[in-house]
Amino acid sequence: MEDTMKRGRPKGRSRDNRSFGPLGDLIRKHRLEKRLGLSDVAKACRCSVQFISNIEHGRAPLPWEKIPQLASYLKVPVDKLQAANLSIRSDFKCFVTTAKTAVTGTASAMAASAKDAQLRHVIQRYQEASPASKKRFVKAAMRLLTH
Secondary structure, three states, X not given: OOOOOXXXXXXXXXXXXXXXXXXXXXXXXXXXXXXXXXXXXXXXXXXXXXXXXHHHOOOOOOOHHHHHHHHHHHOOOHHHHHHHHHHXXXXXXXXXXXXXXXXXXXXXXXXXXXXXXXXHHHHHHHHHOOHHHHHHHHHHHHHHHHO
16 A cells, blocks of 8 residues: 555545635635645644634634734735634624523623624724724724623
8 A cells, every 4th residue: 555645635625615604714715725724724823723624614713813823824914814803703702602691681682782783883894994994993893892
C-alpha cells in the first residue's frame, strides 16, 4: 500500500452548500476559493480544527481577538468579518441569555426582546456606515452585548 494515499476529500472541496449564517458562509467561501482546508485555517488562527468547523457551521462565534489573524490569512476585510461576527454574536447572546435565565415572565421577555431589537438596529446601521465610523458601531454593539 502506498504511503502517499490520503483519506477524505481534497483540500478546499465541499459538497455541503447549506448556509450557516453570514459568518460561517463568509469564512467558508474565502477558504474554499483559496483551496484551504480547515486545518490550514486552524493553524493560522492558533485554534482547533473543530473550533473552525463550529464557527463555519454557526455553532460558535469567532473570538474578537482572532479576527485580525483570520482576516489577514483569508485576505478578507476586517470590517466584513466584524459585521458578520456581530450578527452571529447577537444570536448567541440572545440564545445563551435565554437558556441561562430561562426568561420567565413578561417583563424579562420584553427586556430581552428590546435588547435584541437595539442590537439589530446597531448592526443595520453598521452595515450602512462609512468605513471610518464602523469602529463606533462595534463599540456600541459590544456595550449592548455585555450589559
